[in-house]
Amino acid sequence: MPGITPSQTVGPFFHVALPAYAGPELVAPDVPGAVRIEGVLRDGAGEPVPDGMVEVWQAHPSGRYDHPEDPRTDLPLTPGFTGFGRCGTDAQGRFAFVTLKPGCVPGPGGSMQAPHIEVAVFGRGLLKQLFTRLYFPDEAKANAADPVLALVPAEQRHTLVAAAGEGVLRFDITLQGPDQTAFFDV
Amino acid sequence: MTGTGDGRTAPAGDVIGYRRDEGAHPPYLYPDYVGTRRRAPDRPLVVVPHTLSEITGPLYGHSSIGELDHDLTRQHAGEPLGQRIIVHGRVLDGDGRPVPDALIEVWQANAAGRYAHEVDDHPAPLDPNFSGAGRCLTGSDGRFEFITIKPGAYPWKNHPNAWRPAHIHLSIFGRAFVTRLVTQMYFPGDPLFDQDPIFNSVRDPRARARLVSTFDPERTVPEWALAYRFDIVLRGRDATPMEA
Numbered sequence: 001m002p003g004i005t006p007s008q009t010v011g012p013f014f015h016v017a018l019p020a021y022a023g024p025e026l027v028a029p030d031v032p033g034a035v036r037i038e039g040v041l042r043d044g045a046g047e048p049v050p051d052g053m054v055e056v057w058q059a060h061p062s063g064r065y066d067h068p069e070d071p072r073t074d075l076p077l078t079p080g081f082t083g084f085g086r087c088g089t090d091a092q093g094r095f096a097f098v099t100l101k102p103g104c105v106p107g108p109g110g111s112m113q114a115p116h117i118e119v120a121v122f123g124r125g126l127l128k129q130l131f132t133r134l135y136f137p138d139e140a141k142a143n144a145a146d147p148v149l150a151l152v153p154a155e156q157r158h159t160l161v162a163a164a165g166e167g168v169l170r171f172d173i174t175l176q177g178p179d180q181t182a183f184f185d186v
Numbered sequence: 187m188t189g190t191g192d193g194r195t196a197p198a199g200d201v202i203g204y205r206r207d208e209g210a211h212p213p214y215l216y217p218d219y220v221g222t223r224r225r226a227p228d229r230p231l232v233v234v235p236h237t238l239s240e241i242t243g244p245l246y247g248h249s250s251i252g253e254l255d256h257d258l259t260r261q262h263a264g265e266p267l268g269q270r271i272i273v274h275g276r277v278l279d280g281d282g283r284p285v286p287d288a289l290i291e292v293w294q295a296n297a298a299g300r301y302a303h304e305v306d307d308h309p310a311p312l313d314p315n316f317s318g319a320g321r322c323l324t325g326s327d328g329r330f331e332f333i334t335i336k337p338g339a340y341p342w343k344n345h346p347n348a349w350r351p352a353h354i355h356l357s358i359f360g361r362a363f364v365t366r367l368v369t370q371m372y373f374p375g376d377p378l379f380d381q382d383p384i385f386n387s388v389r390d391p392r393a394r395a396r397l398v399s400t401f402d403p404e405r406t407v408p409e410w411a412l413a414y415r416f417d418i419v420l421r422g423r424d425a426t427p428m429e430a
Contacts, residue, residue, distance in 0.1 A: 001280060001281060002278060002280065002282050002419045003210055003392060003393060003419060004207065004210045004211075004393075004396075004419045004420065004421055004422075005210075005367060005369055005396050005397070005417075005418045005419045005420070006210045006212060006369065006388040006393045006394070006396065006397060007211045007212065007367060007369055008212070008355075008368065008369045008370040008384060008388075008397065009219075009221070009368075009370075009384060010355070010357070010368045011355060012303075012305055013293065013295075013301040013303045013305065013306060014293060014357075016293045016301060016302055016303050016317065016318055016319045017291050017318075017319035017320070017321070017355070017357075018291060018293070018357060022244070043224040044223075044224040044225065045224050047224070049225070051305070055366075057243055057244060057363045058239075059238075065238060066245075067242035067243065067245060069201070069241055069242055069361075070238055070242060071198055072198065083244065084243075084244035105237065105238050106198055106199030106237075106238060107235075107237050108199055108201075108235050108237060109199070109200065110199065113199075113237060113239070116239065118239050118363050120366065122368060123225065124221050124225075125220075125221030125222050125224070125225035125226075126214070126222075126225055126226075127211070127212040127213070127214060127222060127384070127387050128211050128212065128214070128368075129366065130227065131364070148234050148237070152232050153232070156232075175224075175226070176225065176227055176228050177228070180227055180228065180229050181227075182229070182232055183227050183229075183231050184231060184233075184234045185206070185231035185232065185234070186236065186240055186364050
């Protein structure tokens with residue numbers, strides 16, 4: 001069995017290549033149902049991280065992933081929507097996505113996962129990506145039953161639930177310290 | 187069974203996950219690399235099972251790749267300065283099987299060690315004929331190839347007289363969000379390895395060796411280009427579905 005290739009930091013210069021291929025708008029902002037997500041990436045000193053990159057992956061509004069391993073082919077896919085997005089942070093550490101809210105996705109053991117977005121964080125100083133998830137604030141009941149959110153220590157759980165704002169969801173990511181976002185070992 | 191409507195009734199959630207890293211990847215906190223000190227999480231990571239969300243990921247079609255996207259020497263009116271090289275290899279999964287249709291994105295400094303990026307202000311020349319970015323998809327046998335120039339080493343401020351060994355950045359999408367890999371390819375015999383904390387953050391010397399390409403005389407094209415081989419191995423699959 002060959003050993004896996006180790007991860008290395010994305011470094012500070014990824015902008016020359018990576019944003020060109022996938023952007024922060026998974027749908028156009030004027031599409032009905034478009035949701036804007038905004039956040040700030042901060043380090044352990046509370047300083048904004050100006051050279052980070054956030055990637056997102058999510059199900060379609062039907063709850064189906066556009067991927068051959070999702071067997072639920074009776075659920076519709078939204079034309080033109082891949083479910084993947086990427087955003088480099090700006091000088092103030094800000095990132096933003098425009099997307100569609102995903103549907104529910106089945107979880108282990110017959111459970112049902114609340115609507116969520118998979119999130120990966122890359123950056124200078126991150127030798128490998130960090131994994132987390134974004135959950136939606138208007139899904140309190142589904143969030144309470146979510147099998148993955150249930151594994152997160154109660155005092156950190158709120159870091160994975162976006163906050164409702166005026167026409168926007170806020171989702172800040174803190175890499176270190178007392179306000180640290182819960183990150184996953186996947 | 188399959189579900190209906192918004193998916194809330196679908197029970198098919200037990201999936202075969204991917205194997206966890208057994209020490210090949212670097213830690214988040216590696217103090218010699220100063221950038222990790224304020225950015226490494228200090229709370230334990232939450233171990234979570236793999237679900238449909240983790241074992242799926244973006245897949246790309248051939249239509250989205252331009253014919254010359256893999257050739258970094260033909261993106262401008264003239265040819266870039268530097269040693270022309272072919273970088274090739276295979277993307278494999280952890281069981282040695284080829285990964286077809288994997289998107290590989292690359293970026294690198296020019297021959298003088300300078301990135302075409304506003305943040306890079308070290309006093310080396312930019313090359314108007316080199317942007318330093320490319321992409322390609324692996325073939326059905328997992329093979330890929332780039333044509334570029336050998337990047338130069340460059341200084342950074344991590345420690346006194348710090349220099350990054352020459353390297354090419356690679357971003358790879360496998361089949362799943364959790365097989366996503368961003369790494370760097372180095373060149374054999376680089377005298378700068380010992381003082382580089384990013385390279386040395388990979389603690390297992392055998393794993394570290396996998397970051398170093400090999401000179402490949404077979405693929406060298408006479409009177410045109412040298413060649414380096416770099417195989418990329420992504421996470422392998424578990425044998426059985428994850429326990430609920």
